[in-house]
Amino acid sequence: MVPRIKLPDGFEISRIMKGGWHLAGGHGAIDPAQAMRDMAAFVEAGITTFDCANIYTGVEQLIGDFRRAYPEHAGHVQVFTKFVPDLADLATVDRRYVETVIDRSLTRLGVEQLDAVQFHWWDYSMPRYVETALELQRLQTAGKIARVSVTNFDVARLSEIVDAGVHVATHQLQYSLLDARPESGMVEYCRARGIALLCYGTVAGGWLSERWLDQLEPREIPANRSLAKYKLIIDEFGGWARFQALLGALQTISQKHFTDIATIATRWILDRPGVAAAIVGAINAAHLFAHQQIGEVTLDAADQALLASILGPRLGPVGDVYTLERDRTGKHGRIMKYNLTHTPS
Numbered sequence: 001m002v003p004r005i006k007l008p009d010g011f012e013i014s015r016i017m018k019g020g021w022h023l024a025g026g027h028g029a030i031d032p033a034q035a036m037r038d039m040a041a042f043v044e045a046g047i048t049t050f051d052c053a054n055i056y057t058g059v060e061q062l063i064g065d066f067r068r069a070y071p072e073h074a075g076h077v078q079v080f081t082k083f084v085p086d087l088a089d090l091a092t093v094d095r096r097y098v099e100t101v102i103d104r105s106l107t108r109l110g111v112e113q114l115d116a117v118q119f120h121w122w123d124y125s126m127p128r129y130v131e132t133a134l135e136l137q138r139l140q141t142a143g144k145i146a147r148v149s150v151t152n153f154d155v156a157r158l159s160e161i162v163d164a165g166v167h168v169a170t171h172q173l174q175y176s177l178l179d180a181r182p183e184s185g186m187v188e189y190c191r192a193r194g195i196a197l198l199c200y201g202t203v204a205g206g207w208l209s210e211r212w213l214d215q216l217e218p219r220e221i222p223a224n225r226s227l228a229k230y231k232l233i234i235d236e237f238g239g240w241a242r243f244q245a246l247l248g249a250l251q252t253i254s255q256k257h258f259t260d261i262a263t264i265a266t267r268w269i270l271d272r273p274g275v276a277a278a279i280v281g282a283i284n285a286a287h288l289f290a291h292q293q294i295g296e297v298t299l300d301a302a303d304q305a306l307l308a309s310i311l312g313p314r315l316g317p318v319g320d321v322y323t324l325e326r327d328r329t330g331k332h333g334r335i336m337k338y339n340l341t342h343t344p345s
Contacts, residue, residue, distance in 0.1 A: 002046030003295040005276050007169060008194040011115070011147070013049040013078050015270055016291055018042050019200065019281040020052035020059040022226070030058075030283070036066040038285040043073045045292055051172070051198070051279050053082035053118075054101055055340035060108035067110055080116040080170070080198070081105050082151060083136065087338035090126035098135040102144055116147040118172050118198075122338055123326070124157055133161045149198075154320035155185045168195050170276065173321045175199040177208065177246060177265055177307065178230070178237045180314055186321050187274050196276035199269050204230035205281065208265040213247045225335060226281070232332055236317035236324070246310045253303045259293050267297045268307065 003015040018039070023030055039050070052059045060081060067074040083101055085093045105114060119136055121129040136148045147169035150158060162168055171190055175182045179201060190197055203209065205226035217240040222228050234243045250261040257264065266278050280291055317324055324332040 001292045001295050003270075004046075005196075007147075007196050007276065009147070009169060011078070011169075013277060014047050015277045016047050016266075016294060017049045017051050017080070017198065017277045017279045018047050019279040020050060020056050020063070022281045022283045023059050023062060024056035032062060032065065034284070035062055036069055038282070039063070039066045040070050040073055041285045041288060042282075043070075043076055045288055047280075047288075047291060048076050049078040049080065049277065051080050051200075053084060054105055055082070055084045057340065060105055064108050064110040078115050079109060079111075080118060080149070080172075081109070081114060082118040082120060082172075084120045084340070085122075085132070086340065087122040089339075090121070090123055090128065093128055093132055095135055095138075098132060099139060099144075102136075102139055106144060113143060114145050116149045116169060117145050118149040118151040118170070120151045121153070121157075129157060130160050130164050130166075133166045134164060137166050152322035152325070154323060155189050156320075158186075159189065162193060168193075170196045170198050172198040172200060172279070174201040175269060175272070175275070176202045176204055176233075177250075177268060177311065178204055178233050178243075179317055180311075181317055181319060181321050181323075184318075184320055187272070191274040197272075197274045198277050198279060199275055200279040200281075201230065201233075202266045202269045202278045202280070203262045204233060206262075207231070207234060207243075208247070208250065209262050210251070210260060212243075213251055213261070214244070228335055229332075232335075233317060236315070238315040242310070242315075246307075249306050249310050253299070253306065256303070257297050259297060260290055262287070263290050263293050263297060264299070264303075266294050267299055270294070271299060 004012055005015050006012045023035060050063055052063055063079060117136055119133055136145060139145045140148050148166055149170040150168055151172035173182055207230050250264050254261050254264045269275055269278050325336060327333045
């Protein structure tokens with residue numbers, strides 16, 4: 001039921017990816033044994049591609065433990081991790097730093113080669129991102145990395161990396177009915193260069209669901225960082241009334257297709273040009289059946305027209321990919337955590 005896709009190099013992934021951020025803490029207590037059972041359930045359901053990061057506390061190790069505990073599934077799993085140097089370290093990132101972090105990811109995941117490493121750089125004023133991408137490519141040549149990818153780069157800096165000779169396989173970015181910033185040049189750039197898009201935030205941390213339909217706007221910023229982050233995106237999108245209009249349209253479409261709002265929102269993203277996969281944040285397997293339904297839904301012209309009547313013309317968020325989040329003095333940047341790698345000396 002879960003659709004699959006081949007990346008330009010022939011590597012096959014599930015078009016629904018299991019996200020790992022929600023397993024890193026701050027979203028509720030995690031029982032490692034139950035988390036691994038849930039991973040097995042996802043694989044058995046056809047969601048075989050996992051997303052994680054060196055900065056998602058404990059998640060690489062948890063996936064590695066899962067691979068060892070469930071050897072019958074290990075060979076069917078694809079893992080896309082991230083390489084995210086700490087903001088405090090950007091000025092001194094060098095070959096040793098890069099290889100130390102990559103070696104640690106290999107050890108945690110229990111593999112000899114990483115399927116993909118998605119590279120993120122916090123501050124473009126520290127101009128070492130091209131050199132760092134080239135170091136990742138060197139480790140690709142050495143066999144430690146199968147694919148060099150990026151996450152949350154803008155067009156200008158991604159083009160610098162590509163022009164330096166780095167073959168970028170995928171770009172993970174935030175893209176949803178609420179956030180169309182990738183359409184401000186990134187989608188076109190990546191399509192022209194065979195870079196597949198992996199999209200997170202497709203259901204805005206749970207805001208795009210029946211839970212919030214016909215509800216009053218919360219007066220306080222949610223304590224949950226995911227909800228807080230995407231509430232700011234709702235504000236940029238045009239505010240609570242416009243958000244409610246979007247939820248109403250999604251409910252109409254979901255009832256027509258005998259499914260739920262989150263499924264329709266995710267299906268819409270999968271139908272966008274250049275999108276290879278959508279990443280679903282899942283603490284557990286409670287919504288697994290709904291995730292499986294995504295591949296069965298086909299949005300027709302009437303569905304698309306109804307959504308277009310709400311979406312256009314868009315008010316925001318504006319700018320290139322992740323530009324708002326890079327402003328550490330702004331409301332989007334202030335909720336980010338910038339130093340989580342804890343690289344050994």
